[in-house]
Every structure is written in structure tokens, then in C-alpha cells.
Amino acid sequence: MGGKVQSGNLAHDSACSIAEGVRQASLVGVTQNPAGQVASNNAEITYARAVIASCVANLGGAGAEAYRSLLKALGTGGV
Numbered sequence: 001m002g003g004k005v006q007s008g009n010l011a012h013d014s015a016c017s018i019a020e021g022v023r024q025a026s027l028v029g030v031t032q033n034p035a036g037q038v039a040s041n042n043a044e045i046t047y048a049r050a051v052i053a054s055c056v057a058n059l060g061g062a063g064a065e066a067y068r069s070l071l072k073a074l075g076t077g078g079v
Contacts, residue, residue: 019050
């Protein structure tokens with residue numbers, strides 16, 4: 001899901017930029033096979049959890065629902 005987040009809240013935007021950098025670094029060299037899919041899913045899960053944490057810490061929880069939905073789609077139950 002990644003991408004640039006521009007909420008206007010500097011702390012949140014910075015946290016999301018860092019999370020996106022980690023997500024991208026995690027995807028370097030990922031192959032297209034079952035193991036690569038697991039690695040890709042894990043990178044997305046880590047990213048979504050970081051963004052949710054930032055939404056809660058910096059935006060009072062606003063904006064977190066899309067990332068909770070992503071987590072549900074990835075099989076974590078939204079957490």
C-alpha cells in the first residue's frame with residue numbers, strides 16, 4: 001500500500017516516510033514465489049502497523065482505519 005503521506009502533521013508525515021523507507025528496503029530482492037509473497041506481506045504488515053501507531057500518536061487515531069483494513073486483508077485480523 002505504501003506511498004507518500006502528506007497530512008500536514010510533521011511528526012506523522014516523518015514517521016510515515018520512515019515506515020515507507022523500511023517497507024521499500026524490505027522489498028529489495030524479493031522474488032516472485034511463495035517465500036517472496038510472505039516477505040512482501042510481512043513488509044506491508046510492518047508498514048501498516050507503523051502508520052497506525054503514528055495515526056494514534058499524532059492524529060488522535062484519524063486515518064488509521066484504511067491501514068487496519070489492510071491488516072485485515074493480509075490476515076492479521078486488523079492488529
